[in-house]
Amino acid sequence: MTTTEKPPEALAPLSLQPDRAFTDRLTELAGDSFSSCYQCGTCSVVCPFSAQGTHLPRQEMLFAQWGLENELLSSPNLWICTTCGNCARLCPREVDIPGTIRAARDLYVAARDIPRELSTAFESTSRHGNPLGQSARKRAAWASGAGVDVPVMAKLGRRVEVLFFTECYWSYHPRGIEAAQAMARVMAALGTDWAILGTEEQCVADSQRLAGETGLFEEAAAHNVETLRKYEFGRIVTPDPHAYNALRNLYPHYGGTYEVQHYTQFLAERMDDLELHAIPQRSVTFHDPCYLGRHNGEFEAPRRLLEAIPGVDLIEMGHCREDGYCCGGGGGGMWNSSFVADHVDERLAEVRVKEAIGTGADVLAVCCPFEVSLFEDALKSTGNDGKIVVRDIVELLDESHGPAPVAGGASAPG
Numbered sequence: 095m096t097t098t099e100k101p102p103e104a105l106a107p108l109s110l111q112p113d114r115a116f117t118d119r120l121t122e123l124a125g126d127s128f129s130s131c132y133q134c135g136t137c138s139v140v141c142p143f144s145a146q147g148t149h150l151p152r153q154e155m156l157f158a159q160w161g162l163e164n165e166l167l168s169s170p171n172l173w174i175c176t177t178c179g180n181c182a183r184l185c186p187r188e189v190d191i192p193g194t195i196r197a198a199r200d201l202y203v204a205a206r207d208i209p210r211e212l213s214t215a216f217e218s219t220s221r222h223g224n225p226l227g228q229s230a231r232k233r234a235a236w237a238s239g240a241g242v243d244v245p246v247m248a249k250l251g252r253r254v255e256v257l258f259f260t261e262c263y264w265s266y267h268p269r270g271i272e273a274a275q276a277m278a279r280v281m282a283a284l285g286t287d288w289a290i291l292g293t294e295e296q297c298v299a300d301s302q303r304l305a306g307e308t309g310l311f312e313e314a315a316a317h318n319v320e321t322l323r324k325y326e327f328g329r330i331v332t333p334d335p336h337a338y339n340a341l342r343n344l345y346p347h348y349g350g351t352y353e354v355q356h357y358t359q360f361l362a363e364r365m366d367d368l369e370l371h372a373i374p375q376r377s378v379t380f381h382d383p384c385y386l387g388r389h390n391g392e393f394e395a396p397r398r399l400l401e402a403i404p405g406v407d408l409i410e411m412g413h414c415r416e417d418g419y420c421c422g423g424g425g426g427g428m429w430n431s432s433f434v435a436d437h438v439d440e441r442l443a444e445v446r447v448k449e450a451i452g453t454g455a456d457v458l459a460v461c462c463p464f465e466v467s468l469f470e471d472a473l474k475s476t477g478n479d480g481k482i483v484v485r486d487i488v489e490l491l492d493e494s495h496g497p498a499p500v501a502g503g504a505s506a507p508g
């Protein structure tokens with residue numbers, strides 16, 4: 095170096111410092127488990143989006159640790175996670191990854207514009223009590239087509255054994271209505287003492303909570319707890335694993351403590367009382383809903399129902415039980431499909447139906463109201479329509495408990 099040359103500038107000190115204010119806000123909402131993350135990357139490998147795009151929960155946990163608010167909240171990844179829980183299941187540091195992502199969404203929803211489809215679902219829930227934007231007055235309209243009596247609590251005026259919490263997709267979605275009507279016929283065949291809330295019921299809103307709208311969830315919980323307080327019942331049965339999760343695990347914090355069962359659990363205890371016959375579809379594969387299986391530990395009840403149908407051969411997919419593959423509908427994914435599709439190579443439901451077809455089964459059986467329409471759409475969008483049939487388990491049971499078919503196609507005399 096000559097004397098005329100200037101000495102090199104001293105390296106500027108690293109300006110990156112953890113933003114404690116942001117990490118404190120996250121910790122308040124989700125606990126501080128994210129601070130234990132040591133960046134092993136397991137979560138990113140097992141996340142179902144890892145092979146479909148850029149969703150990297152490891153990176154999000156790093157942003158959370160450093161309080162990098164803009165990096166965390168501006169990433170499209172924030173809206174892609176379905177809170178399926180596969181990452182948390184395998185994290186060696188027991189980091190609550192979905193809970194941390196949910197907390198970040200909470201902070202985002204409070205301050206910024208969210209994806210349009212999500213905001214539409216939130217507004218519909220707030221205005222109509224359901225994310226489909228349907229009239230609250232028509233919530234029990236499905237019952238008139240069931241072919242059996244569907245009692246309503248307010249009209250019955252007495253205690254029932256089972257209060258059936260129908261939830262939104264079985265109340266309004268055309269394929270959900272078919273399942274709800276099948277459920278009513280099965281309940282009638284069992285002689286169950288049951289009733290629905292009808293127009294008094296509102297969305298449980300657990301998926302809205304997981305998508306960042308805790309306020310909406312709390313309003314819905316207050317309404318539903320107040321309504322349920324008016325009636326006497328033995329237990330709540332619901333077809334929706336998300337409602338099951340909230341009614342069972344969260345409503346006690348809002349003043350509502352109940353015995354809650356998913357409909358597969360309720361029916362699995364009563365299969366001996368139902369006369370079942372063989373159905374045309376013999377080979378069936380089953381998709382575990384994340385919020386029934388991984389989040390609440392119920393893997394057997396749906397399988398017991400399927401295996402109770404004479405002649406049914408249950409073929410498991412490679413991803414099943416604890417290692418089940420998410421359908422893409424949880425955590426707000428049900429209403430966010432265009433946004434997600436713009437950021438992934440293939441939607442999760444599309445990957446999943448291909449796995450189901452690969453088993454060679456005739457039927458893809460489901461027991462979450464989101465899944466029938468997600469999988470049927472995915473069969474169409476992947477050009478696989480007709481290669482497998484998507485049926486709710488209760489539709490198969492309804493088909494199976496009718497009069498035994500006789501030769502020539504006529505029904506047996508009742």
Ligand code: SF4
Nearest residue numbers: 131132134135137185
């Ligand atoms: S698996 Fe757990 S410890 Fe490993 S990177 Fe993910 S959050 Fe961090």
Ligand code: SF4
Nearest residue numbers: 141175177178179181
């Ligand atoms: S909860 Fe599921 S979708 Fe979300 S980061 Fe974890 S594995 Fe991925």
